Amino acid sequence: MVEIYIILSLVIGIGIGYAIANKNNNSNDDGIDSIKKEMENTFKALALDVNKSNTEEFFKLANDKFQGLSKESDTNLENKKKLIDENLNEMSKRLKSIEDASIKLNENLESTNTQTKDLTKTTIKLREILSSSQKRGQWGERIVEDILNVIGLMEGVNYTKQGVVESGERPDFTFKLPKEKIINMDVKFPLAHYERYIDSDDEQIRNSEKSAFLRDVKKHVKDITKRSYIDPSSGTLDYVLMLVPNESIYSFINKEDSAVIDFALENKVLLCSPLTLYAILSLIHQATRNFAMEEKATEVMSLLNTFRLQWSKYVEAMDKMGRRIDDAKKEFTSLVSTRTNQLQKPLNKIDDITNLVEDTNQVTKLEGQQKF
Structure with a gap:
């Protein structure tokens, strides 16, 4: 230019x-x-x-510049696209994680709702059960039966249910003990005031219901002592069992007024929570089995002596049989050896004579052939 x-x-x-x-x-x-x-x-x-x-x-410069800018722009766009793709992938992973967490949360919420509904139904049924004395008794019976099944006690063998005593009354359960002794148990329990105590938020009402509940427990203890559940002349022990159907209720009584438990013991009534009852019945079951074994011990010893006598006779008879077998074996050996040898000698001589005759005939035959 x-x-x-x-x-x-x-x-x-x-x-x-x-x-x-x-x-x-x-x-x-x-x-x-x-x-x-x-x-x-x-x-x-x-x-x-x-x-x-x-x-x-x-135009040449512009084209070169444009080409350079275009390449640079393509490179920038590619880098930005790569960065955007990476961000999108990371975001997709996070969204998937959030979605999975949301699904799991929904499942947990549904499970919680189901459990809440079941708990509500159970609570309603429990309230219905506790609403009457008869249903409370049935509930207590079910608790005791579950414990009996776990221990292995059998109805009619180890205990009776609603059996009639001499006075005509019907204890809820009667457990059989060694030496034809028995112990009775009552499973009904006053829970109305305790339920109101739990439901109330008013402190004054709660205190009132608590006092009423503890009074009901004492009254129920007195009512049991008035029945003929304790009658040593009829074979009962000097105590009766009274079921407290829940561990928390038993703990509540012990915490709020432990004198109630002492009052029951003074009246020969044993308050039993489910765990306490399990321990008592387990001991009764074990004691019954041990006593039964002791009663059978003499019979077992007699059987052992009889067995020992018969065993001695068996050993003696087997010894005699062994000696006879030995004698028979000796006789058999004598027959096999001596007698067999004596019988075999004439047979051997007969065989020798036969062989001699055959040899003579053979020689005669050969001589005749030679003369020809």
């Missing part, structure tokens, strides 16, 4: 010099105008060439 400007300057300079020379040679103005016009045309042509060259150079 610099070269073009140099050429243009030279052309202009030559044109000016040519015009001056023509003027010195007394040329007319028409020649000068012609030269000017020719120079103008030449300049225009050169300008067009310069513009064209500049335009091409510009």
Whole structure:
């Protein structure tokens, strides 16, 4: 491009010099105008060439620049796309984790709702059970029966249910003990005031219901002592069992007024929570089994003596049989050896004679053939 400007300057300079020379040679103005016009045309042509060259150079530079920018832009876009994809993948993973956690939370909520509904139903049923004395008794009986099944006690063998005593009354359970002794148990328990105590939020009402509940327990103890559940002349022990159907209720009584338990013991009534009852019945079961074993001990010893006598006779008979077998074996050996040998000797002689006769006949036959 610099070269073009140099050429243009030279052309202009030559044109000016040519015009001056023509003027010195007394040329007319028409020649000068012609030269000017020719120079103008030449300049225009050169300008067009310069513009064209500049335009091409510009477009080339612009294209190179555009290509560079395009490549850089593509690289940037690719990097941004990669970064966006990575962010999207990470976000997808987080969304999946949130979705899984949400599903699990929903499942847990559904399970909790189901358990809450079941608990509500159970609570309603429990309230219905506790609403009447008869149903409370049935509930207590079910608790005792579960304990009896775990221990292994059998109805009719180890205990009776609702059996009639001599006075005509019916204890809920009667347990059989060694030496034809028995112990009775009552499973009904006053829970109405305790339930109101639990349900109330008013402190005054709670205190009132608590006192009423403890009074009910004492009254129930007295009522049991008035029955003929304790009657040593009829074979009962000097105590009766009274079921407290829940460990928390037993703990509540012991915590709020331990004198109630002492009062029951003074009246020969044993308050039994489910765990306490399990321990007592387990001891009764074990004691009954031990006593039964002791009762059978003499019989077992007699059987052992009889067995020992019969065993001695068996050993003696087997010894005799062994001796007889030994004698028979000796006789058999004698028959096999001595008698067999004695019988075999004549047979051997017979075989010798037979062989001798055959040999003689053979010799005679050979001699006859030789004479021929």
